[in-house]
């Protein structure tokens with residue numbers, strides 16, 4: 194079953210997506226992951242996070258579904274995740290716009306990005322989700338391709354050492 198995180202990883206790195214989906218989980222205590230965990234815990238304590246049919250939403254108002262990220266390092270992947278949430282909700286009869294808030298490390302500022310999807314875009318994304326499911330059915334992950342983000346990835350040693 195797809196999740197927002199799987200869709201995010203598929204945009205970020207297809208190998209990471211496959212490894213994560215197949216439960217090849219490696220402990221990552223990097224600074225980025227630690228900050229992510231703290232943010233997650235704070236949201237949980239504030240009781241803003243809403244879980245619904247396998248998707249976890251950071252905040253839902255009458256107008257927006259808001260996803261909060263610790264940085265805008267991969268904006269495309271974060272937006273793909275938010276699109277997935279909007280489409281799952283829409284299929285349940287709940288129509289919202291998307292709002293992505295990216296917090297800046299050690300700062301008070303944040304960048305905000307908003308998102309609406311046309312019917313045509315929704316159909317395109319649904320076709321893409323079917324292709325992701327087919328990709329995840331494959332027996333092995335794609336080969337690693339070194340990129341800048343790899344140094345911060347939990348799978349770095351698994352892929353390259």
Ligand code: SF4
Pocket residue numbers: 206207208209336337338339340342343344346347348349350352
């Ligand atoms: S280390 Fe790089 S290639 Fe390997 S899973 Fe992470 S992002 Fe992908």
